[in-house]
Amino acid sequence: MQPLYQAADRIEAQLLQDLLARHRIEARVFGDYLSGAAGELPVDIYPSVWVLEDRELPRAKGLLDDWLREHRRRAEASAWVCRGCGELVDGSFDLCWRCGTEH
Numbered sequence: 001m002q003p004l005y006q007a008a009d010r011i012e013a014q015l016l017q018d019l020l021a022r023h024r025i026e027a028r029v030f031g032d033y034l035s036g037a038a039g040e041l042p043v044d045i046y047p048s049v050w051v052l053e054d055r056e057l058p059r060a061k062g063l064l065d066d067w068l069r070e071h072r073r074r075a076e077a078s079a080w081v082c083r084g085c086g087e088l089v090d091g092s093f094d095l096c097w098r099c100g101t102e103h
């Protein structure tokens with residue numbers, strides 16, 4: 001078993017696991033909940049996705065690269081230019097983070 005990716009949250013880890021499953025690559029998500037024994041502090045609270053079969057790792061990495069690229073492309077496609085100050089604003093914001101002008 002090999003680590004593939006450290007996700008930002010449980011949802012991202014789950015999405016990646018589903019993607020791999022669709023390509024018949026078995027993966028597990030670890031560290032997405034605090035399962036440590038009493039008094040034991042978790043070192044790492046971010047969930048990580050692991051590929052079960054080592055030989056599937058290169059293929060899984062290829063899928064991961066495409067997946068991340070697609071995410072970035074979508075984030076960039078939805079970005080907008082503020083008419084108040086000309087700033088490029090991420091598509092997830094309705095207000096310009098710089099001057100507060102509405103989209």
Ligand SMILES: [Zn+2]
Pocket residue numbers: 082083084085086087096097098099100101
């Ligand atoms: Zn602005």
